[in-house]
Amino acid sequence: MAAINRDDVAHLARLAHIEMSAQELDRMAGELAVIVDSVKSVSEAAGDDVPATSHPIPLTNVFREDVVGHTFSAEQALSGAPDSDDNRFKVPAILDEA
Amino acid sequence: MSTDTILSFEEAMEKYDPVLGFEVHVELNTKTKMFSSAPNVFGDEPNTNVNEVDLGMPGVLPVVNKTAIESSIKIGLALNCKIAEYCRFSRKQYFYPDTPKNFQTSQYDEPIAYDGYLDVELEDGTVFRVEIERAHMEEDAGKLTHMGGATGRIQGADFSLVDYNRAGVPLVEIVTKPIEGAGSRAPELAKAYVAAVREIVKNLGVSDAKMERGNVRCDANVSLRPHGRERFGIRSETKNVNSLRAVEHAVRYEIQRHAAVLDSGEPVIQETRHWHEDTRTTTSGRAKSDADDYRYFPEPDLVPVVASREWVEELRATLPEPPAERRKRLKADWGYSDLEFRDVVNAGVLDEIEETIAAGATASVARKWWMGEIVGRAKAADVDPGQLGVQPATIVELSKMVEAGKINNKMASQVLDGVLAGEGTPEEIVEKRGLAVVSDDGALLEAIDAALAAQPDVAEKIRGGKVQAIGAIVGGVMKATRGQADAGRVRELILEKLGVTA
Numbered sequence: 304m305a306a307i308n309r310d311d312v313a314h315l316a317r318l319a320h321i322e323m324s325a326q327e328l329d330r331m332a333g334e335l336a337v338i339v340d341s342v343k344s345v346s347e348a349a350g351d352d353v354p355a356t357s358h359p360i361p362l363t364n365v366f367r368e369d370v371v372g373h374t375f376s377a378e379q380a381l382s383g384a385p386d387s388d389d390n391r392f393k394v395p396a397i398l399d400e401a
Numbered sequence: 402m403s404t405d406t407i408l409s410f411e412e413a414m415e416k417y418d419p420v421l422g423f424e425v426h427v428e429l430n431t432k433t434k435m436f437s438s439a440p441n442v443f444g445d446e447p448n449t450n451v452n453e454v455d456l457g458m459p460g461v462l463p464v465v466n467k468t469a470i471e472s473s474i475k476i477g478l479a480l481n482c483k484i485a486e487y488c489r490f491s492r493k494q495y496f497y498p499d500t501p502k503n504f505q506t507s508q509y510d511e512p513i514a515y516d517g518y519l520d521v522e523l524e525d526g527t528v529f530r531v532e533i534e535r536a537h538m539e540e541d542a543g544k545l546t547h548m549g550g551a552t553g554r555i556q557g558a559d560f561s562l563v564d565y566n567r568a569g570v571p572l573v574e575i576v577t578k579p580i581e582g583a584g585s586r587a588p589e590l591a592k593a594y595v596a597a598v599r600e601i602v603k604n605l606g607v608s609d610a611k612m613e614r615g616n617v618r619c620d621a622n623v624s625l626r627p628h629g630r631e632r633f634g635i636r637s638e639t640k641n642v643n644s645l646r647a648v649e650h651a652v653r654y655e656i657q658r659h660a661a662v663l664d665s666g667e668p669v670i671q672e673t674r675h676w677h678e679d680t681r682t683t684t685s686g687r688a689k690s691d692a693d694d695y696r697y698f699p700e701p702d703l704v705p706v707v708a709s710r711e712w713v714e715e716l717r718a719t720l721p722e723p724p725a726e727r728r729k730r731l732k733a734d735w736g737y738s739d740l741e742f743r744d745v746v747n748a749g750v751l752d753e754i755e756e757t758i759a760a761g762a763t764a765s766v767a768r769k770w771w772m773g774e775i776v777g778r779a780k781a782a783d784v785d786p787g788q789l790g791v792q793p794a795t796i797v798e799l800s801k802m803v804e805a806g807k808i809n810n811k812m813a814s815q816v817l818d819g820v821l822a823g824e825g826t827p828e829e830i831v832e833k834r835g836l837a838v839v840s841d842d843g844a845l846l847e848a849i850d851a852a853l854a855a856q857p858d859v860a861e862k863i864r865g866g867k868v869q870a871i872g873a874i875v876g877g878v879m880k881a882t883r884g885q886a887d888a889g890r891v892r893e894l895i896l897e898k899l900g901v902t903a
Contacts, residue, residue, distance in 0.1 A: 318694055320496055357489060357699030363707040366467035369431050372438025373452055380448040380456060380565070390447045391562035394498040396547065
């Protein structure tokens with residue numbers, strides 16, 4: 304059984320900006336452990352001769368030539384924004400700088 | 402503003418040994434962005450150089466810009482790095498409005514370039530080797546403007562406005578290994594290192610390299626340890642250090658601040674510091690916390706980049722002459738002394754002098770104009786010499802007029818002022834301002850007679866063979882003609898008059 308405890312879930316929830324109740328944290332700790340174990344079973348199927356991959360298709364070097372394509376107008380870009388000002392997206396002040 | 406206690410730099414150096422580290426972000430000057438075909442252009446109307454990829458809309462797929470990869474490999478090669486045969490992009494997760502996807506596409510454990518070095522030349526010619534840990538590819542974030550509040554800073558802001566034109570602009574982040582052994586030259590080395598990186602990427606043609614536009618940005622890590630101790634101290638990372646002068650000042654300030662903290666017996670806090678150009682101090686940003694848990698994982702929407710050795714060698718063959726080697730060649734070609742050449746380099750007019758010589762000036766004339774006339778004017782105007790807008794052709798024209806005896810050096814300097822003030826071509830300004838050397842010997846002889854009569858003792862000395870005393874008489878004539886005489890001709894006439902051969 305993978306060791307995913309309640310604190311791990313609370314930590315992940317905080318990182319992901321997801322608010323979770325105490326009850327949800329308890330339940331998720333159990334569920335996540337099962338999920339991680341299930342995924343882990345894949346490594347039992349793959350032997351040492353199978354390298355880890357991040358992509359299902361064995362492709363490399365898919366490139367685009369450096370040629371300008373289409374853009375949005377500012378109006379289009381902002382059409383889905385909850386709020387805007389001066390052709391820019393307007394967001395609440397966020398103190399925690401990245 | 403800052404309430405930090407600091408030690409004097411000298412005292413800090415007596416007690417502690419600084420260790421530096423730099424992360425320099427270089428914006429590539431590709432036509433399009435790293436993962437989208439939107440234009441990579443500075444200064445356009447907000448949110449017009451964006452498309453669905455830059456805005457992180459659901460279901461969109463990034464596609465890597467081939468030119469950006471090639472530029473990154475070139476930077477790696479110019480920094481004497483190894484180029485990864487195989488590398489991937491990774492997602493760096495964080496929530497901040499400058500990154501609409503909620504992750505930045507970057508590279509994590511597989512940078513495209515690694516294990517390099519850069520030999521950095523300090524002002525007195527000392528060469529210091531800076532080891533490069535890695536250079537990796539990533540994308541720039543959007544630009545936030547904090548509104549409301551008194552300072553325009555984030556503290557106290559009511560809201561922020563976001564322009565995503567910069568989001569997705571290709572970046573190469575160059576990370577050094579810890580730099581030890583710089584001692585009291587640490588601030589100078591910091592400046593010289595960033596200058597050297599900027600010079601390299603500009604020389605490669607892969608970046609516009611304008612620090613004032615943020616094309617080259619530096620985060621400076623500083624830590625101190627007592628002399629003789631091997632283990633590093635706790636470091637601070639100063640962000641927003643975006644001019645060469647600021648890099649030097651920020652490193653110096655952080656050394657002084659750390660020293661005072663350590664002296665008080667407190668530990669240095671590992672944190673981000675913000676540089677303030679106005680007060681030349683740093684303020685605390687935020688402490689490193691679990692928010693720095695970026696949960697990198699390989700970007701599933703992009704396939705790996707494989708740089709075949711053939712491709713790398715092809716790119717290597719296109720690299721221009723490295724700046725340091727170019728300097729050696731130019732110094733030999735121009736015949737400048739060590740000191741003359743170093744002054745030219747430090748004044749930042751190497752390109753300008755090269756262009757002026759290419760336009761037809763001799764090496765000594767080009768140096769005389771740039772170092773003697775233009776650098777001083779630039780300093781007074783607080784701009785880089787190259788930004789004054791002096792054209793090489795103007796210098797060539799002015800020096801031809803001086804050689805032809807049409808104007809003297811003093812007038813030529815006035816004509817340059819006129820050119821910079823937009824009064825026209827040198828020819829026109831000479832005409833308009835009535836600047837022309839008085840070469841009518843009659844008028845000169847009259848002034849010479851007067852000057853000799855005014856200083857009979859000097860005239861006697863010259864007759865007696867003390868030719869070096871002639872300056873006083875020449876000076877009198879120049880004064881009488883309001884500087885419009887050809888000093889060389891005046892000298893000849895005086896000697897002739899007094900029957901002395903020089």
